[in-house]
Amino acid sequence: MSIAITTQFICFTVLSLVVIIGALGVVLLESIVYSAFLLGGVFMSVAGLYLLLNASFVAAAQVLVYVGAVNVLIIFAIMLVNKKEDLKPINDIKSRRIISTSICLTLLSLLIRVDLTNVWSLSSPQNSIGEESTIRIGEHLFSDYLLPFEVASVLLLMAMIGAIVLARRDVMSKDISTGLPVDQELIEKSSEPLLTNKN
Amino acid sequence: MEYGLDLEYSFNEFLKGFGLSSEIAHIIWLPLPMLLVLVAAVVGVLVTVWLERKISAAAQQRIGPEYAGALGVLQPIADGLKLLVKEDIIPAKADGILFTAGPILVLVPVILSWLIVPFGQNLLISNVGIGIFLWIALSSIQPIGLLMSGYASNNKYSLLGGLRAAAQSISYEIPLALSVLAIVLMTNSLSTIDIVNQQSGAGILSWNIWRQPVGFIVFWICALAECERLPFDLPEAEEELVAGYQTEYAGMKFALFYLGSYINLILSALLVSILYLGGWGFPIPVELIAKFLNLPINAPFIQVFTASIGIVMTVLKAYLLVFIAILLRWTTPRVRIDQLLDLGWKFLLPISLANLLITAGLKLAFPQFFGG
Numbered sequence: 379m380s381i382a383i384t385t386q387f388i389c390f391t392v393l394s395l396v397v398i399i400g401a402l403g404v405v406l407l408e409s410i411v412y413s414a415f416l417l418g419g420v421f422m423s424v425a426g427l428y429l430l431l432n433a434s435f436v437a438a439a440q441v442l443v444y445v446g447a448v449n450v451l452i453i454f455a456i457m458l459v460n461k462k463e464d465l466k467p468i469n470d471i472k473s474r475r476i477i478s479t480s481i482c483l484t485l486l487s488l489l490i491r492v493d494l495t496n497v498w499s500l501s502s503p504q505n506s507i508g509e510e511s512t513i514r515i516g517e518h519l520f521s522d523y524l525l526p527f528e529v530a531s532v533l534l535l536m537a538m539i540g541a542i543v544l545a546r547r548d549v550m551s552k553d554i555s556t557g558l559p560v561d562q563e564l565i566e567k568s569s570e571p572l573l574t575n576k577n
Numbered sequence: 578m579e580y581g582l583d584l585e586y587s588f589n590e591f592l593k594g595f596g597l598s599s600e601i602a603h604i605i606w607l608p609l610p611m612l613l614v615l616v617a618a619v620v621g622v623l624v625t626v627w628l629e630r631k632i633s634a635a636a637q638q639r640i641g642p643e644y645a646g647a648l649g650v651l652q653p654i655a656d657g658l659k660l661l662v663k664e665d666i667i668p669a670k671a672d673g674i675l676f677t678a679g680p681i682l683v684l685v686p687v688i689l690s691w692l693i694v695p696f697g698q699n700l701l702i703s704n705v706g707i708g709i710f711l712w713i714a715l716s717s718i719q720p721i722g723l724l725m726s727g728y729a730s731n732n733k734y735s736l737l738g739g740l741r742a743a744a745q746s747i748s749y750e751i752p753l754a755l756s757v758l759a760i761v762l763m764t765n766s767l768s769t770i771d772i773v774n775q776q777s778g779a780g781i782l783s784w785n786i787w788r789q790p791v792g793f794i795v796f797w798i799c800a801l802a803e804c805e806r807l808p809f810d811l812p813e814a815e816e817e818l819v820a821g822y823q824t825e826y827a828g829m830k831f832a833l834f835y836l837g838s839y840i841n842l843i844l845s846a847l848l849v850s851i852l853y854l855g856g857w858g859f860p861i862p863v864e865l866i867a868k869f870l871n872l873p874i875n876a877p878f879i880q881v882f883t884a885s886i887g888i889v890m891t892v893l894k895a896y897l898l899v900f901i902a903i904l905l906r907w908t909t910p911r912v913r914i915d916q917l918l919d920l921g922w923k924f925l926l927p928i929s930l931a932n933l934l935i936t937a938g939l940k941l942a943f944p945q946f947f948g949g
Contacts, residue, residue, distance in 0.1 A: 381600050411728060415675065418721050434707045438714040446717020446750070453724050454743055457736065509706030512767065 389430055396423040414456055418449040435512040584699065585610075610702045614691045622839040624896075626653040629903050636907040660835070663828035671825060672729040679726025680826070680833035686715040686722075687841045693769050694847050697857050697887035701769070708768040709761065712848065713754050716803060719841075720746045723812065723822050726834075730825040738821025741914065742812035746803055748921035753799035755929035756792040759936040760785055760852050763947050773856030781860040786853040788947060791932045793853045795925050797898075800845035802921070804838060807906035811914055842902060843895060850894035857887030 400420040404413045421444040428437035468474065507514060519527050585606055592602035627642070627650055634641025642649025667673050690712045695701035705711060720743040727739015761767055763785070764775045776784050786793050802809040813821035823834045850856060859866075863883045872879055912920070940947040 381604065411675075415721070415725060422718075434705060435710070438707050438710050442710075442714040442717050445721065446714065447747070450717070450720050450724070450743055450747060453721065453728075454740065457724065457728055457740060512706060 386430060389426070393423045393426045393430070396420070397427070410456055411453075414449065414453045417452065418445050421445045421449060433511060434509070435515060614694075614702055615688065618688065618691055618840050618843065619836070621843045622836055623653040623657070625839050625843060625899055625903075626656065628896075628899065629906075632900070632903045633907045636904070657832065660828060660832035665828040665830065666825075668731060668825050670731045672731070675725045675729035676825075677830070679722050679729060679822075680830045680837070682722030682725060683719055684722075684833045684837040684840075686718040687837050687844060690715045690844055691840075694844065695769050695773060695851065695856060696891050697884045698770065698774075700857075700884065700888065704768055704770050706768060708766070708770075709757055709772065709848075709852070710767050712844075713750070713757065716841075717746075717750060719837075726826070727822040730822070732825055734818045734820075735822050735824050738812045738818045738824070741818075742805065742822060745805070745809065745811060745917060745921075748918055749799040749802040749809075749925070752795050752921065752925040752929040753803065755926075755933050756789070756796040756799070757852065759789055759792050759929075759933045762933070762936055762940060763788065769851055769856075773851055773858065776855045777858045777862065780858065780862045780865070781855070784853065784855040784858070789853060789932070789936070791928060792936075793849070795929045795932065796852065797849055798920075798925060800849060801902060801905070802917070804842045804845055804902075806842065806902055808909045808912055809917060810906075810911060811917060842899060846895040846898035846902065847891065849898050850891060854894045855890075857891045859886055859890055 397420055400416045400423065403416045404420065407413050407416070421440065425437040425440040425445070428434075428440055588606050588609075589599060589602040592605060593599060597605075630649070630652060631641045642652035645651040645655050667676055692702045693705060693708050693711055695704075723742040723746075724739045727735045727737075727742070730736070760772060764772045766772065766775075772785075805812050811821075812818075813823060818824070823831055826834060863886060867873070867879060936947065
């Protein structure tokens with residue numbers, strides 16, 4: 379084995395272990411804060427796997443979107459509502475756990491079967507485009523993948539508008555669900571606007 | 578444009594002369610530029626700390642550090658040594674693991690970003706294809722470290738500081754990335770080398786600052802906000818939050834935050850000089866001078882000369898910007914949190930979006946000036 383292949387193998391092993399153990403930790407740990415931070419670690423390792431596959435642009439996008447935006451927002455939300463409350467004990471926790479574990483194991487076996495039976499068309503290292511992939515991704519996004527790309531952006535816009543409506547309740551004078559007049563005192567606003575006319 | 582020194586090639590050839598295989602030579606080569614850049618970053622921090630102390634003293638009509646070395650140049654080293662030998666305290670009810678991991682997560686992405694800082698045609702650690710995008714992605718990891726240390730400290734000021742840092746860094750990342758995107762649009766490449774080469778045509782006249790004046794200002798404001806420098810140092814506002822997320826930190830862990838913020842400042846200054854001020858380019862193109870003096874551009878002597886001029890120019894431009902940042906810190910008051918978020922979302926974001934659209938339009942209209 380050459381040095382490059384050995385390095386690649388070691389990196390792959392470490393990253394896969396971090397992904398698997400981290401993902402298990404996200405699910406199994408009791409502390410929600412630890413779960414959130416571990417999730418960030420899992421995202422980072424997935425980005426590392428992309429790097430190993432010569433997809434550096436996808437790796438950087440993974441870090442930017444999943445670690446820098448999604449995970450930060452998750453942690454942010456957890457810390458804003460950081461209430462230490464004792465969860466109610468659930469009576470039939472054992473049977474629930476057994477059912478969920480069996481469902482997860484079934485899904486896992488399905489994935490393993492797909493992995494084993496499918497014939498993966500692996501491109502040889504000579505065909506990999508490497509650094510040029512950024513340009514290719516751009517070309518695809520604006521030609522044959524234009525519709526999914528635009529639909530995704532519309533979806534995100536809708537989510538954003540929804541979030542704004544939920545957060546800024548002074549947009550509506552009545553509560554959507556109850557019809558009662560909305561208490562507008564809770565909205566966080568500056569005590570004096572930036573550009574007020576003081577005359 | 579393949580000119581300039583290629584130290585890696587010559588080093589590998591030199592080692593192969595001793596009968597080593599090219600792989601071994603490569604492995605021996607690999608840590609050298611990394612160590613060099615790490616040392617450069619730390620020395621840069623020492624210089625910046627000294628500058629900060631001296632310039633702040635001048636701004637406040639004091640003398641500043643005086644006794645440690647000539648003009649107090651050894652003061653930052655004394656500071657560093659003091660932090661190194663201080664007791665490392667973890668508060669009793671703090672979360673030990675996260676408390677330790679926080680500062681590391683803050684420092685590591687900043688140092689990794691030095692990967693793409695070029696000091697010359699071949700004088701950088703790695704000319705990765707995604708170039709400047711790597712920096713944007715890496716700098717988005719930092720808020721996690723800040724949130725982590727803020728949470729783990731078990732202190733309300735720390736938590737508030739961490740939350741503020743994350744909010745600030747999220748809101749300023751978008752205009753920052755958009756103004757970088759305008760540059761990338763003109764260059765047709767994400768690589769920092771290409772970005773500098775695209776500006777090297779006519780010396781100072783072809784620098785991006787003339788083509789992207791709005792982008793330059795937006796980028797500089799956002800870079801200062803990302804570094805948490807004074808007009809935007811809300812995460813560690815002393816009067817409100819004691820010291821923000823670093824309140825509970827002492828000794829070397831505090832020093833990691835300190836190092837991280839100063840390395841980040843130098844990095845931002847370097848990137849501004851690369852993106853907008855022509856990187857390693859001399860105000861008058863070196864090739865032009867060589868032609869004027871009838872010197873062959875590929876002669877080894879000229880090569881070494883141009884490479885050193887490149888390093889000097891990059892560092893000079895960066896430190897000019899650091900100087901401006903320090904002056905800003907000691908002469909401007911702090912903004913309020915709502916002003917900060919207003920500035921980011923309601924002012925810089927629309928402006929940088931408009932800048933991007935106008936750049937795209939100008940690129941179509943005048944391809945010879947704005948990159949074809």
